[in-house]
Each structure stands twice: as structure tokens, then as C-alpha cells.
Amino acid sequence: MKRNVVLVVLFAAVVVVAGCARMARAAFQTPTVELKDVVVKGIGLNGGSLDVILDVYNPNDYRIDASRVTYTVLADSMKVATGEVTKLVTLNNRKMTTITLPVTFTMRELTKAAGVLLQNGSINYTVRGEFTLATPFGNLTRPYQGNGRYDSLRR
Numbered sequence: 001m002k003r004n005v006v007l008v009v010l011f012a013a014v015v016v017v018a019g020c021a022r023m024a025r026a027a028f029q030t031p032t033v034e035l036k037d038v039v040v041k042g043i044g045l046n047g048g049s050l051d052v053i054l055d056v057y058n059p060n061d062y063r064i065d066a067s068r069v070t071y072t073v074l075a076d077s078m079k080v081a082t083g084e085v086t087k088l089v090t091l092n093n094r095k096m097t098t099i100t101l102p103v104t105f106t107m108r109e110l111t112k113a114a115g116v117l118l119q120n121g122s123i124n125y126t127v128r129g130e131f132t133l134a135t136p137f138g139n140l141t142r143p144y145q146g147n148g149r150y151d152s153l154r155r
Contacts, residue, residue: 028137043114069132070082
């Protein structure tokens with residue numbers, strides 16, 4: 001009899017904890033990510049570098065730490081670079097945070113896109129990836145994507 005009571009209490013505790021975790025995850029609001037800018041830092045014979053600048057808004061009432069950010073940079077639908085940043089980024093509650101992703105690429109990756117840029121003077125780009133967020137309710141991974149146009153004549 002005592003064993004049955006212990007099992008019932010243990011089962012009830014598991015149900016309560018699981019229910020609280022489910023409610024907490026439901027209350028979590030995914031941060032919004034907007035592509036703010038892509039800044040070409042340099043282009044040479046072997047490749048180049050650029051900074052992808054993201055604005056991230058945390059709509060939650062608590063701070064969130066992003067422990068990992070992955071990215072893929074597409075120029076006119078051609079993959080130019082992929083990678084990840086594992087530097088911890090803190091997203092303060094109800095605030096916008098600017099994150100800079102340093103991206104390097106080889107000339108081979110950029111050759112076709114450079115042709116479009118040279119021909120038109122501008123090129124459409126897309127940056128997409130995922131954030132791994134450490135929340136009070138565990139790690140969550142959320143996607144982001146931003147689009148823009150790089151105009152070499154306006155830089």
C-alpha cells in the first residue's frame with residue numbers, strides 16, 4: 001500500500017513538472033531577426049570578407065543567451081559562404097541587439113556572383129541560418145532569414 005502511494009505521488013509530480021515545462025515553452029516567444037546590412041570588408045585575388053549585421057529583438061520578459069549562430073550567405077541564389085559563430089551573445093529582455101557575423105569566402109565561391117555584380121552594378125543577397133538559444137526552459141533552435149540588395153555604385 002505504501003509503495004502504491006509513493007508511485008502515485010511520483011507519477012503526479014512527473015505530470016506536474018511536464019505540464020509546467022510545456023506551459024513555459026508555450027509562453028516563450030521566438031526572437032525576431034532582421035537583416036540590417038551586409039558590409040563588404042574587402043575583396044582580393046584569393047577571396048574576401050564581409051560582415052553580416054543582424055538586428056535581433058527579444059520579445060520575452062527575460063534575457064536569452066544565443067550560444068550558436070549558423071549562417072549561409074547566398075548572392076543571387078548562389079551559395080557564397082556558410083559557417084557558424086559560437087561566441088555567446090546576450091539578448092536582453094524586450095530590447096533590440098545588433099549582432100555582427102564575420103564571413104569570409106574564397107574567390108571560387110564568389111566568381112559567378114561577381115560576374116552578376118560587375119554586369120549589373122548590384123546583386124540580391126539572402127542570409128539565412130539558425131540561432132541556438134539557451135532559455136530558462138532549455139535550448140531552442142530557431143531559424144532566421146533576411147534579404148537585401150548590394151549596390152556597388154552606392155557604397
